[in-house]
Amino acid sequence: MIQDIAAAVIWCLALCLLPDIKRRKDQSILAAAITIATALTLNVDRIYIAGDQLLGNRNLLDLVAxxxxxxxxxxxxxxxxRAADVSETVDIHNRVGQSVLGIVVVALIVSFSLVDAPxxxxxxxxxxxxQWPAAVYSGVQFLYIGAVVAITGFTCFRFRGEMAKPYFRVAFVFIGLGCxxxxxxxLAVLGMDVLHLMGELEAMSRLSYVYDAAxxxxxxxxxxxxxxPPVARRLERRSDARAAAVLxxxxxxxxxRITSERSELRLNLTQTAIDRRDAPKRRLHRMLVEIQDALFVDPHLAQLLSQNxxxxxxxxxxxxxxxLAGPEHRGTRLPGNGGMNP
Structure with missing residues (x-):
């Protein structure tokens, strides 16, 4: 049941990220959501049993997951x-991270192959x-996960104050707490592995409740x-579009009134009323530019404008x-923000 809930939650995240897929330059967060959701889904009992039968009933699906x-x-x-730290060292860390990930995957395959799981x-x-190989198999996986999420959580708390918008700061707090x-x-998994090797099955069972809750x-x-961030950003864009439409x-x-004598340069409202979220903003920008151009060419047209x-x-x-100025803080880079720029 725990696996079902966890998988459903992650799939919901993936669905929240899908609408902005064309706006994002970096798809890492979507890739993470789909990959983790797939791993959790493969561990759902009925799916695991059916899938492992296809792979020869040797628990290979556990390794795959x-x-x-x-x-x-x-x-x-x-x-x-990447969202929190825009320095060039992030790319260096990525290359190191890929190497470590490769080592971890190889270690998982080797240790799994030594487990007697008929x-x-x-x-x-x-x-x-x-079995010791099984303990190593579990330990390698969760030591890697623990190290990665610890670094990630620390980074979230460290940089949360530099986010431009409140919802980015709140998001980083939530992510940090999740990490x-x-x-x-x-820690619960590693503790259960040690207790299992020691034969302390009752203590291991009690610790499993901590694992489930965590x-x-x-x-x-x-x-x-x-x-x-993506949900808040979509709401923000809709609010912007409504404000632009009113203006x-x-x-x-x-x-x-101002552009009536310059019809050859006027905006064709019918042609520009395309089905785009930023269409009102683009129309507003074009109308403002045409008014300013007309007033520059003929300053006397300003007399046609009331105070309103x-x-x-x-x-x-x-x-x-x-x-157009855009925020200068890192908040515009948070994953799922509909793109790397505002």
Missing amino acids: NIFMVIGIYFLSRAIL RTSTSFMRDYGS ALAVVLV EVGAMVFLCVGLAL VEQLSEPWD DLDVLRKAEEYLGAR
């Missing part, structure tokens, strides 16, 4: 670290964890933190100026 998990954790960490088991470590719970999960908590906090309507009359018209022009200039 765990490889997907460490790859997903790598992509997750890379996306968050039949399909939906509780692989509970059934075979008394902290993931570290608790890792897994659900980590997934929820991480998914909320990662889903918040277009208010500016239409003075624009018509001037107020609308000022609002339009302030609106476009604020959005």
Whole structure:
């Protein structure tokens, strides 16, 4: 049941990220969500049993799922670290991270091949964890996950204050808390592995409750933190579009008066009313430019503008100026923000 909940939460995150796939230049966070969700889905009992039968009933699907998990954790960490730290050292860390990931995958394959697991088991470590190769198999995976999420969580808390928008700062706090719970999960797993080797099955069973709670908590906090920026950004874009549409309507009359004698250069509202989210903003920008050009060519046209018209022009200039300037903080780089730029 825990695996079902965790997988569903991650798939929900992937669905939240899909609408902005064309706007994002870096797809690491989407790759992470899909990969981790796939790993968790493969561990759902009924799916695991059916899949492992196709692979010869040797628990190969457990190996496949765990490889997907460490790859997903790598992509997750890379996306968050890129968002938080824009320095050139991030690319160097990525190359090191890829090398470490390769070593971890090889270690998983080698240690798994040494485990005597003759039949399909939906509780692989509970059934075979008394073997040293199985303990190494689990330890390699979770030591890697623990190290990666610890670095990621520390980075989130370190850079959260530098995010431009409040929802980015909140998102980084949620992600940091999710990473902290993931570290608790890792410690619980390592503890269970040691207890299993020692034959302390009752203590291992009690510690499994900590693992279950930490897994659900980590997934929820991480998914909320990662889903918040794209959802908030989409709402922000809709609000911007509505504000621009209102200004277009208010500016239409003075624009018509000022540009009526320059019809060859006027904006064709019908042609520009395309089905795009930023269409109102583009129309507003074009109308403002045409008014300014007309006033530059013939300053006397300013007499046709009332005080209310001037107020609308000022609002339009302030609106476009604020959005064209763009935030200078790192908040525009958070994964899932519909792109690397505002």
